[in-house]
Amino acid sequence: MEEPEKKEIENNIQTAEAEAAEKSGKSEQDITREENTEAENEKNTEDAPEALCQETAAETDKTADTDKTADGDETTGEGAGxxxxxxxxxxxxxxxxxxxxCVAALVFVYLGIAAYFSSHYLFNTEINGHDMTGKTVKQAEELLKEDIDEYVLELKEIDGSSETISGGEAGLMYESAAGLQRNxxxxxxxxxxxxxxxxxxxEVEIEVAYDADKLGEKIDSLHAVTGEQTPPVSAYPKFDGKxxxxxxxxxxxxxxxxxxxxKIAGAIEKLEGSLDLEAEKCYADPAYLSTSKExxxxxxxxxxxxxxxxxxPMNEEVVVDAPVISGWITVNDKMQVxxxxxxxxxxxxxxxxxYDTVGITRTFKTPAGKEATVxxxxxxxSINEDAEFDVIIDAVKNGKSLEREPEYYIGGTAAAHAMPDWGDTYVDIDLSAQHMWYVVDGSIALETDVVxxxxIPERITPEGTYSILEKGRNQVLVGSIDPSTGEPSYRTPVxxxxxxxxSGIGLHDATWQPAFGGTLNQIPGRGSHxxxxxPLDQAAALYDMLEMGTPVVIHY
Known part of the structure; x- marks a missing residue:
């Protein structure tokens, strides 16, 4: 160690000894001597460079003297040691x-700081978002009261809009925060x-109070309450095309x-910043959800x-399947199908x-090549809709698959679904030409003039498409009752x-007619009823060829 440094350490030690002497009650003389020593030390400090040289020389002399003493005087060496x-x-x-x-001072300071923190929050303490370092409970409460004054609750609505309720609008007041003291x-x-x-x-729980009346008035003024109220819609089965x-x-x-x-009151009591009205089920619930068993x-x-x-299998297939059936099925608000x-x-x-053709207007070409309508x-x-209704209902209820001709009323069938529906075998009677044809499989099997x-209304031959309903030999045709006589207007054997x-219209022989065709039907007494x-021979021939149910087309 260099001498100036050594000297400075000795001076510091002497200063400490003086302080210790003062505490232990040393004599004034000693204190004076020590104060003089301290003054000398200060001077030595100022003259450190010069003193260093002198001290070095003195040490050298001292060492030499010591060596002399050691060689020449043994007694003197022992005393110095x-x-x-x-x-x-x-x-x-x-x-x-x-x-x-120093240790005592440090302990005193350490314990002093610990005592300070018995009533103040430690370093880096954060409570409810506030830095509470060095603050007392009362000071912390003041910060929390400021939060209450600035409190605002945001209401998030289902349509994406929002509204707010401030603490003042709810009459919000701070009461206590017991957690501060516990913390x-x-x-x-x-x-x-x-x-x-x-x-x-x-985070500590803050106890607050609010004014229920003020809060109720604020809620009643919210747009969520006063605006248009669209009712909820339950989940339901929907047909997607398949x-x-x-x-x-x-x-x-x-x-x-x-x-x-x-929900608003609960959020305010907890000082929550926002409330999602949809998530908190503030809107009316649908009766059924997509997860509902019903x-x-x-x-x-x-x-x-x-x-x-x-x-x-009509003239083209008519299929009753899911797209058609879905139009017949309903489900009510109780999920009853x-x-x-x-x-x-x-x-x-x-x-x-x-597909019913009875009585409809048909367009066709006569055997003579004339375009005609009837x-x-x-x-x-003629589909029997009542009978077919039962078939359809049963199939739908039980999920059945079937192929079938629809059920028809008696006689309500035809030779083909395509037009003309009488097919290739039929009787054609042209009222304008007073002529008839019997066509079999598309070829004329018989033709003749007729009357x-x-x-006139009571005797005219009705236009339309009919069929042979009955055949008979040697029949007597009976006319309607004559009111004046009470007897049939005629009795005619055929x-x-x-x-x-x-109603009494048919084909038959007429041996009383002098001729057939032309305009004889327009002559009173010649035209039929x-x-x-x-003609007799043609009637006989037709009778033998004609089958029951053969279509008969009567037209102009």
């Missing part, structure tokens, strides 16, 4: 006293240095007022109904209108009778 040891021990004691004083008491104050290197974050799938529910904007107030069961049943398939029978009957009516009559397709009804209508008069 004892004095040096005593000085060394004294210095050690002084150092120990200083160290002990203070839970601090480990004797480990306060640790808080310098790590933070402590905590099958039924579950359409998810929709919540709408209809508010449950009591639930809304309950919706799933209804969807399954409707798909079972739609698995039915009915094929009608029902087949709409009126919808089925309406479909059958449209089906019949398209309407009316009793021949043609038809006199063209050899060959072929009935066309149940509505029947088709034929």
């Amino acid at each position: 004892e004095d040096t040891a005593e000085k060394t021990n004294g210095r050690r004691r002084k150092i120990l006293y200083i160290a002990a004083g 203070m008491e839970s601090q480990d104050i004797f480990l306060w240095p640790r808080a310098l290197f790590r933070s402590s974050t905590d 099958q039924y799938v579950i359409e998810p529910e929709q919540y709408g904007t209809a508010i449950q007022r009591d639930v809304l107030e309950e 919706v799933k069961d209804a969807c399954d049943l409707m798909n079972q109904h739609c698995s039915a398939r009915i094929v009608y 029902k087949i709409d029978e009126e919808a089925v009957r309406l479909w059958l009516e449209e089906f019949g209108d398209k 309407s009316g009559g009793t021949y043609g397709w 038809t009804g006199q063209p 050899s060959y009778w072929m009935r066309v209508t149940w 509505g029947c088709i008069n034929m």
